Amino acid sequence: MRPTLPECPKTNAVLAIHLDGDVAGSDFAGSDISGSDIAGGDIAGGGWEAGEPEGAGFDFACSETLGAHLRACAICQSLLLRARRLDAALAADSGRALAEHPRETGAGYEEIAQRWFAVAAAAHDGAVPSPVVSSSCNAEPSQRERAPSADIAAATSPALATYTAALCVLAAAVAAFLLLGHWGSDPGSSDPGSSDTASSDTASSDTTGSDTARSSTAKSDASSGEPSAGAARASASGHADLVGDEPRTVPVPASSTARESEVAPDAESTATASQPAVIAVAGDTQALLRWRRERRAAPGQDSART
């Protein structure tokens, strides 16, 4: 337990007046200026001005009285002396630390200053400065993460996040458009163009000469009264020859109605390379998915087809 310093009730006033030169008591003790006039001012806004008493609570201390007390009080003398030495020691300590700084960091003061100004100018111009700093390179990684440019990066991150979100939304919209167009559950409302993707893919793959290309089987549901999408598409596009005239396809008359179409692969198809297959857009999504699974399960067929 460190012994506490001896106390005197007037020590603070003595230090305020005899150590701090700009204290009101030293110059204004005899004046009629009260510090309370100043203390209520706008200090934070720079309301205080040089030469004013500061309203520090010692304005009513009489410098003559305190002087007499100081000459008689050994405690105040000792504390005043220590306080002066302390201030001097702190100033010397700070100066020594500044002098040792280049040796500690390995960079000269001028170099450090130039770097500071360069980074500040870059930040002001809107450029994101490179992560600081050469002198910090030996710091721990967790320390190097915290560069002052982090604020600048943080300032630009909202814009980055906005762009990223917009791109995600756009990508999601495109994906939804493609998927809905590809797996449209309503044959009547499905986009022929997007549905043709599978059809043309099949046709082109069939032209490679694979005899294991998938074929489409469309089951007509007479009760639904809706035409098969594939048949309707084929007939509408003038490719009626693609429908019903090939052995691997189940002919779907254009006049027939089908509410639900089932697309099934036919590995034993005898279609030739010149016989493009017709794929009917599935009204049954589950069937289409099942067919896709089976197709993936038989990669040899796909590779042979391609």
Added chain:
Amino acid sequence: MDPRVGQRPRPSLTDGERHWLSRCQAGDSAAFQPLLRPHLPGLLALAKRHCRDPHWAEDLVQETLVRAFRGLPDFRGDSALRTWLFRILVRLAAEPQRWRRGERSQPLGEIDVPDHLGAPAEHDAMARELQDRLDEAMERLTVRQRTALHLRAVEGMDYAGISAVLACSPVAARMHVLEARRKVMERVREHLDP
């Protein structure tokens, strides 16, 4: 009545600072360097009071300059430029745990400051020991006390300036300084006695 009482001189800017500031506010970024360069040692010294790690002290000063550059167009000159810069630095330093990762995590109560150093000459050893004890004593102060004492003892700043930096009243600033002095003197009293 003292003739100075009625006077209210503007303390804030020197002629040189006003010149460079006007150029800076007019968009001349080259004026930023001569405007702030005289204050860099003081900023670095205060930063080193807040950050034991010299690299972090550099980063703190650099961030202060970035903020100052950004805020210069709005600087009206109501306060001294040095006070304004110190205030930026103190506010940055007060951000929780941002600038203090380089500090020792060991509790101060467990730190054993060596009583003697061997190799250097005696006076160097004593100076080094005083420096260590001063650093340790300053570490034990609150941030406001430490800042106030540093600004008062090292920078020679008046209490109005300290209060502006700390955003408190001059009375509070003086109390911070007095309390900080008392605490530090208790810890290094043997080095301060005649």
